[in-house]
Amino acid sequence: MNNNNEIKKQVVILFAGDSGDGIQLTGTQFTNTAALLGNDISTFPNFPAEIRAPQGTLAGVSGFQLHFGSVEIYTPGDVADVLVVMNAAALKANIKQLREGGIIIVNSDGFDAKNLKLAKYPNDVNPLKDGSLSKYKVYEIDVTKLTRSCLEGSGMGTKESDRSKNMFVLGYIYWMYNRKLDATIEFIKEQFKKSPTLLDANIKVLKAGYHFGDTTETPMNRYEVKAAEMPKGTYRNIMGNQATALGLVAASSKADLTLFYATYPITPASDILHELSKHKNFGVKTFQAEDEIAAITAAIGASFGGSLGVTASSGPGIALKGEAIGLALMLELPLVIVNVQRGGPSTGLPTKTEQADLLQALYGRNGEAPVAVIAASTPSDCFNTVYEACRIAVEHMTPVFFLSDGYIANGAEPWLFPSENELKKIEVHFAENKLKDGEKFLPYKRNEKLVREWAIPGRNGLEHRVGGIEKENETGNISYDPDNHEFMVKMREAKIQKIADYIPEQKFDQGNEKGKLLIIGWGSTYGSIKTAVKESIEEGLEVSHIHIKYLNPLPKNIGSIIKNFEKILIPEMNNGQLIKVLRDKFLVDAIAYNKIKGMPFTAAEIKNKIVEVLQ
């Protein structure tokens, strides 16, 4: 027995195994337990598109990276300190993610001849035996065997028993990091409340994994990662898609509107639907439509009737919604369009992340078709950002794009959640009949925000018709008049630009407001840029960082910020999209830094680029 408790400031663990091994669940459980202990956290699940890719193959490897610490954590970590692998394929696919000297915990049963072959190791090569892992500390545990013997006499077959392997590993890692089992035991009780056999089995195996740490003769160290110093308050753990769902419920609740969420299942957006469908007691109505087009047009129908219409998808689905977005902006009705971006084009990389739909959101429609666009930067920021999307949609009677992506949608972090009364007010005004005798209702008459009234069916005297055909100013009647068309096109653009008067000015995330280098980011690159810039500033480099949430319209001070820097660097997980927009608007000779690998930037990549640009 060995009880050397070593204190660590931060640790990155990468769990990897077959997609049927329960890796995502293992990772999520460790995350929740770490969060409850007060660690700062960031996670990154990485799994294949196939639900059950052939077992044991490289294509079927599922990973969950977890970065936790007693210091502030902004990313899931560039390299792992600990790699947990359930089979040979998981090792092969992830070994390059492990730092030199790192720990590998191996399920030795996953390295038999069959698994080695499936992982495409050459004949007679076993990485556990050929010395190729000598740079690392390897701990072999026959998890399969130990799990089976733990469940002997439980009446469960080997196939069933093997499903609990992940619990053994989780128990062992809990021991390694001095964690309590309580939260996971509670989870198991909830999860298997209908099946006492599985409930008992999973708790038994979880405990067995923990006790294995205590009793085994392996000279394994134990580690301690203390609570992080974070702003005071009550925290919870939250994933991006979950935060998006809560943000929508909160906005509808604050605005006192029915939330109508119409969508068609698509990776990685579906979890928002799953979450929302649990909250019908908030009056939420979810609608799983027959296709993407039906989803958005049903949401438009709901908005026409005075509900908060929301639709969500990922890139390919958004492409299908294009025509209807144009309709919504012609109708000038509130509509929130959630795009949880993934690798494209076409079907692209369904389970991998990318931020390549910015130009699609800004311009991807026929005609002059401006809409508001805003983007979230972290999992918990999805809450604030989608809430803001709802506010803008309702107060400015316009479709609003809310951009998230697979990285933050599935990633998790601690969240200093707000209370209801801290949330910004959302003003809703339905048109009332104040017409004088003989006066006609003018559906397209605008207020000082250039916004028309929301006149919902059921109100006597306000009967009116709207449609996708160009309409006459104020009356909304069909008009093919050339001057009217030009006027209306410019009016719709002016209306969107007017939103800039009702959003905050751009603030600096870090650095001085003047200097050598400004990094401009948007969306989920936030954590990597923040970490890299923090390190750079600590090392005396002159670098600043702004992260743009409001992408259309842009905050009014972006142009003046840009002028105060010698160089501008724009890192994006695409082939250069925000850079096109900023070049167009401000004629700035910015430097693009692009990564299009379906994987987020590491902080080190950004840091190296900063050093290179400043040389």
Place this chain on the structure above:
Amino acid sequence: MELNTTTKLTAKDFITDQDVRWCPGCGDYSILKQVQTVMPELGLKREEIVFISGIGCSSRFPYYMETYGMHSIHGRATAVASGLKATRPDLSVWIVTGDGDALSIGGNHLIHLLRRNFDVNILLFNNEIYGLTKGQYSPTSPIGKVAKSTPMGSIDHPFNPLALCLGAGATFVARSMDRDPVHLREMLKRSNNHKGTALLEIYQNCNVFNDGAFEVFTEKASKKQEAIFVEQNKPLLFGENNSKGIKLEGLKPVIVNMDEGGISANDLWIHDEKDATKANILSRFFDDVKKENHLPRPFGVFYSEDRYCYEDVLQQQVNDAIAAKGKGNLNDLLKGKNTWEVK
């Protein structure tokens, strides 16, 4: 100014200030007239009525109705209406669509609306041609139709719209025609009275691109021979002086001559809108009128079934969730199950 709702509305109250822009002689004029005439008789307030359309000649309809209205995009009126009805069950929602809009570009939404059975009315103007795009064949055009895009004749097998709708699980299916105002008004009322999706196909003449497509059914000289008007609990009779009838031999409909001896009305097929099997057979009365011994084309209510409406059960689930968990508390939701304190 609020309209005095105690005064009874008239057809005039449903006419807008917009010029009607269909071609002179178009069958749509008659349909518009009948809809405006029927509206005051439905016991609805004008502000509770919404007309939603897609794209096509018929889809200009909402602009001519002094109610709430939306002229949406091609094929999607059914989906827009679904979202509206899901959130506003209190409204009377009418969808105006054509054979291209409903059966071609919007085919998917039509079948899904029918199976969900939202309580809305669909007026499907079928003219067997694309009018607004100036004369291409449509999904209901007969094989061999010579049109702008088919100079050698169409090779598309046409849809049988009512059979399609019954197949999709429609709870109310009826057919009428622009040239029979009395029958059309009756069918509009029946559609409105049905709780659930009412699908009313209206044969409509496009006098510019497909003139006379339905004239054998609508014109005096042939109407009695070619059209059969079905009524609940009445035998299927047609022809001059009801000289012909339809008899069911097993599942096979057979035309019988009432003038010949040995047959009485009691031997005939008695129409029953509640009978799904009969409705399916009736929907297959779809022969080419040039075929010898073809069956007459039925008009009237083919089928009417009581089934729950999507919007009601959707609301019921909300009510059940509130009953089970209490009305949502936002602070509790934001807090979640597991929290920790940083002091």
